[in-house]
Amino acid sequence: MIVWTIAVTAIILAAVLFSNHRNVVDQLEDDARERVATITEGVAARIDAELGRLHGLVDGIALALEAARLQVANDEVLALQMRVLREHDGVLGVGAAFEERLRPPGWRHGAPYSYRHNGQLVTVDLVTRDHAALQGDWYQLPKHLDRPVWSEPHVKQDGIKRVTYSVPIHLPSPDGPVFAGVVSADIDLQWLDQLIARQPLGEGGYGLIMTRSGTYASHPVAQMAFRETVFSIAEERGDMALRALGQSMVSGEAGLISWNNWTSAERSWLAWHPLQTTAWTMGAVVSRSALEAQMLRHSRDAALLGSAGLLLLVLAVALIARSITRPVHALSEAVATLADGNLDAPLPPPQGQDEVAHLTSAFGRMRDSLKRHIADLQSSTAARERMHSELKVAHNIQMDLVPKTFPAYPHRKDIDLSAMIVPAREVGGDFYDFFMLGDDRLVVAIGDVSGKGVPAALFMAVTRSFLRSEFKVQDDPGKVLTRVNDAIAESNESCMFVTLFCAVIHLDAGRVDYSNAGHNLPVHLRDGVLSWVPTPAGTVAAGVMPGMEYDTLSLDLQADDALLLYTDGVTEAMSPASVLYGDERLLACLKAAGKQTCEATLDTLFQDVLRHADGADQSDDITTLMFRWLPPDAASPTGMSRAQAPLTESVAAGSGYPPPAHWQAEFHPAPGELADALARFDEFLDARRVASALAHSLRFIFEEIITNAIKYGYDDGPAGHRISVHVRLDTPVVMVIEDDGRPFDPLQAPLAPDLDLSVEDRPIGGLGLYMVRTMATRMDYTRDNTLNRLTIELPAQPQA
Amino acid sequence: MEITHRSDADVVIVNVVGKLDTTTAAEFDAHLRDAAGGASHCILALEQLDYISSAGLRSVLIAAKLFDAKKGKLVLSGLSGAVKDVFALSGFDRVVKISASDADALALIRQ
Numbered sequence: 001m002i003v004w005t006i007a008v009t010a011i012i013l014a015a016v017l018f019s020n021h022r023n024v025v026d027q028l029e030d031d032a033r034e035r036v037a038t039i040t041e042g043v044a045a046r047i048d049a050e051l052g053r054l055h056g057l058v059d060g061i062a063l064a065l066e067a068a069r070l071q072v073a074n075d076e077v078l079a080l081q082m083r084v085l086r087e088h089d090g091v092l093g094v095g096a097a098f099e100e101r102l103r104p105p106g107w108r109h110g111a112p113y114s115y116r117h118n119g120q121l122v123t124v125d126l127v128t129r130d131h132a133a134l135q136g137d138w139y140q141l142p143k144h145l146d147r148p149v150w151s152e153p154h155v156k157q158d159g160i161k162r163v164t165y166s167v168p169i170h171l172p173s174p175d176g177p178v179f180a181g182v183v184s185a186d187i188d189l190q191w192l193d194q195l196i197a198r199q200p201l202g203e204g205g206y207g208l209i210m211t212r213s214g215t216y217a218s219h220p221v222a223q224m225a226f227r228e229t230v231f232s233i234a235e236e237r238g239d240m241a242l243r244a245l246g247q248s249m250v251s252g253e254a255g256l257i258s259w260n261n262w263t264s265a266e267r268s269w270l271a272w273h274p275l276q277t278t279a280w281t282m283g284a285v286v287s288r289s290a291l292e293a294q295m296l297r298h299s300r301d302a303a304l305l306g307s308a309g310l311l312l313l314v315l316a317v318a319l320i321a322r323s324i325t326r327p328v329h330a331l332s333e334a335v336a337t338l339a340d341g342n343l344d345a346p347l348p349p350p351q352g353q354d355e356v357a358h359l360t361s362a363f364g365r366m367r368d369s370l371k372r373h374i375a376d377l378q379s380s381t382a383a384r385e386r387m388h389s390e391l392k393v394a395h396n397i398q399m400d401l402v403p404k405t406f407p408a409y410p411h412r413k414d415i416d417l418s419a420m421i422v423p424a425r426e427v428g429g430d431f432y433d434f435f436m437l438g439d440d441r442l443v444v445a446i447g448d449v450s451g452k453g454v455p456a457a458l459f460m461a462v463t464r465s466f467l468r469s470e471f472k473v474q475d476d477p478g479k480v481l482t483r484v485n486d487a488i489a490e491s492n493e494s495c496m497f498v499t500l501f502c503a504v505i506h507l508d509a510g511r512v513d514y515s516n517a518g519h520n521l522p523v524h525l526r527d528g529v530l531s532w533v534p535t536p537a538g539t540v541a542a543g544v545m546p547g548m549e550y551d552t553l554s555l556d557l558q559a560d561d562a563l564l565l566y567t568d569g570v571t572e573a574m575s576p577a578s579v580l581y582g583d584e585r586l587l588a589c590l591k592a593a594g595k596q597t598c599e600a601t602l603d604t605l606f607q608d609v610l611r612h613a614d615g616a617d618q619s620d621d622i623t624t625l626m627f628r629w630l631p632p633d634a635a636s637p638t639g640m641s642r643a644q645a646p647l648t649e650s651v652a653a654g655s656g657y658p659p660p661a662h663w664q665a666e667f668h669p670a671p672g673e674l675a676d677a678l679a680r681f682d683e684f685l686d687a688r689r690v691a692s693a694l695a696h697s698l699r700f701i702f703e704e705i706i707t708n709a710i711k712y713g714y715d716d717g718p719a720g721h722r723i724s725v726h727v728r729l730d731t732p733v734v735m736v737i738e739d740d741g742r743p744f745d746p747l748q749a750p751l752a753p754d755l756d757l758s759v760e761d762r763p764i765g766g767l768g769l770y771m772v773r774t775m776a777t778r779m780d781y782t783r784d785n786t787l788n789r790l791t792i793e794l795p796a797q798p799q800a
Numbered sequence: 801m802e803i804t805h806r807s808d809a810d811v812v813i814v815n816v817v818g819k820l821d822t823t824t825a826a827e828f829d830a831h832l833r834d835a836a837g838g839a840s841h842c843i844l845a846l847e848q849l850d851y852i853s854s855a856g857l858r859s860v861l862i863a864a865k866l867f868d869a870k871k872g873k874l875v876l877s878g879l880s881g882a883v884k885d886v887f888a889l890s891g892f893d894r895v896v897k898i899s900a901s902d903a904d905a906l907a908l909i910r911q
Binding site: 700704 | 819822850851854858881882883885889
């Protein structure tokens with residue numbers, strides 16, 4: 001800013017100086033021209049005055065003689081001449097001369113002339129001295145011209161420059177005035193040079209007097225005076241311009257021209273003015289370069305003054321700018337510190353009432369409110385994180401409880417089963433469950449706990465445990481619900497309750513025994529005909545009241561019949577306009593879906609619910625479970641139930657082809673899920689009729705490695721993690737186990753435990769890995785990004 | 801896994817059928833604690849045990865320690881096949897007493 005201010009100021013100043021310089025130059029030129037003109041005119045006037053006074057004297061003598069008709073005594077004339085000489089230093093000599101015939105009688109002198117000689121005044125008779133005296137110009141010119149005549153300036157033997165003025169005297173006669181004589185005076189011109197020299201014409205300037213004939217009567221170059229005329233010089237140089245100049249100078253007009261000084265070749269002005277008395281010309285030369293030097297000096301002074309002013313201005317601007325920018329800089333640094341996140345950094349104290357002070361205090365307010373805002377944000381974030389972690393706990397509980405590996409029973413060609421649960425953000429208490437009772441009965445259950453969050457999740461976990469353990473005792477759903485209700489209601493201090501539907505499906509006959517504790521009516525699907533699974537009126541949710549009796553009802557399935565169990569998260573899903581999804585749309589959707597695998601049907605249903613919600617917040621868990629009965633003797637109804645199976649060889653197995661040479665499972669690292677996976681693995685091993693020793697080893701390795709991973713591999717619980725197992729019954733048999741727990745290489749674990757310790761000393765545990773390594777013929781460990789991958793080989797064995 | 805037990809004087813005979821693994825070990829532990837009750841000795845009849853893992857071995861070890869503390873004896877009987885291999889492989893056959901049959905086991909306790 002400072003630089004800009006100064007630059008602009010300097011430019012303006014320079015412009016002003018330049019313009020001023022031009023004005024001054026013009027002014028000075030005008031001044032100079034005027035001055036030289038004035039000087040010329042003034043000198044001319046002075047000379048005129050001087051000469052005028054003297055020729056007035058001469059005129060006066062002439063008049064007096066004329067008035068007396070020349071009848072004047074000789075002595076009187078002499079006395080008059082003497083008096084003139086005495087009284088006027090500028091007169092060198094004065095005399096009178098008459099025509100001989102008109103000479104007054106008694107005159108001794110024909111032409112008495114008085115003059116100064118060695119300080120004395122003396123008189124001579126010119127005629128006496130020289131008979132031809134009256135033949136001189138001084139007498140003849142006035143006589144013939146009949147007017148007063150100024151002679152050319154001249155110098156006599158005494159070296160004194162002079163000019164002669166002669167006036168004719170006339171006498172009256174009957175024929176008019178008759179020339180009678182001349183009164184004449186020699187006028188000293190020495191003062192002329194001095195007068196001109198005194199004029200202030202500056203360095204290189206000079207004055208000059210030029211007679212009518214162009215002769216220099218006065219010139220600084222002494223040789224020029226009386227010797228040269230301007231015309232003779234022009235002639236000599238062949239300079240027509242000079243000749244023209246000379247003519248205009250002697251023309252009787254005043255003038256002024258640009259002129260190159262002859263002697264110094266400087267550019268000059270030449271001015272001239274005519275003298276009234278003698279018709280001479282007064283000229284003056286003024287040097288322009290001297291004038292220009294003066295102008296330069298003037299401009300230099302102005303420039304110096306301007307520079308000094310500029311310097312002062314720079315100083316002032318710098319001081320003012322500093323007084324503004326220093327607080328701004330301080331503020332900017334403080335704000336930069338703020339921007340780095342240090343909100344406790346001090347701001348510069350506001351000074352005065354200017355804009356910077358306002359800005360500073362505004363920043364102070366901003367910082368304070370920022371600090372408050374951050375503090376608020378921190379506390380609310382902490383609260384949200386607390387809530388979030390509670391939600392996560394609830395979510396984990398929920399997701400860990402429900403079996404999620406599908407197809408659930410890949411070796412059963414009579415079961416198509418799928419289920420899904422989509423928890424709301426604030427987890428509700430939905431769950432579903434299914435498990436086999438022996439080989440012939442499948443239990444399916446679905447429930448919805450009142451309330452949300454961790455309490456609901458815990459309540460759900462308890463309910464599920466009761467349900468599972470009761471079904472181990474008996475397979476009558478009504479009695480199970482009765483017992484579960486009692487168990488829950490008994491210790492239900494939080495007064496929660498759960499709607500429950502459970503069914504035992506007898507896979508041999510297709511009979512379904514079921515009971516309902518206040519849950520939504522499931523849907524029975526048969527050949528595109530949909531019906532609600534009938535439920536006794538007035539059933540109450542479990543946990544509300546101990547001692548409730550729940551009845552068992554039955555329905556018979558035909559081949560390809562399906563049951564859809566769901567929670568109110570489906571039917572009460574809201575659109576943005578708060579319209580419920582509803583039973584009708586549910587039935588319509590199922591009808592439109594037609595006959596698909598259970599998994600596909602559930603997906604279709606869920607997509608339809610999502611379309612209905614159209615982005616509206618999901619307020620409750622959406623849980624569905626679907627079962628389709630494919631009788632064992634049915635002629636491979638569609639094969640579609642396996643369409644979603646992960647491996648093609650598994651698909652083949654389900655359709656009556658040889659058992660798969662592959663087996664695969666993926667599950668969370670939780671003991672319950674391990675148990676489920678082991679159960680399924682057992683089924684696979686049975687179905688494949690794997691030799692018992694190999695089966696034992698495979699199962700042993702499976703259990704040991706994964707138990708170890710579950711125990712030690714995870715700090716943060718099973719949610720969001722996975723373990724996968726892949727078994728290939730090949731030669732050799734290969735088992736690949738992957739887990740995303742902490743890196744662990746079982747091959748690097750300490751080798752054999754001390755097998756010889758007694759019972760008391762032997763540490764419990766630690767054996768598993770050792771034994772796995774003993775059983776395997778080969779083991780490879782890799783850590784692949786986040787995965788531990790253990791590849792184990794075992795020798796193939798003939799089928800049992 | 802199915803587990804039952806009967807008593808013969810101060811000897812409790814626990815019969816285990818099926819698999820003794822990480823999923824059933826807890827149930828086994830609990831059952832054995834109940835069954836141990838007033839008994840001084842224990843026979844684990846494992847003829848029908850077709851699978852055991854280290855979790856199962858751990859339970860057997862816990863049981864052995866339990867009766868050790870009572871100054872009694874715990875004897876395994878009827879091991880066969882892969883289960884027998886596991887005991888051999890793990891060295892447990894040297895830690896706990898093993899006999900071919902319940903009768904032999906009873907004799908071992910009474911000697």
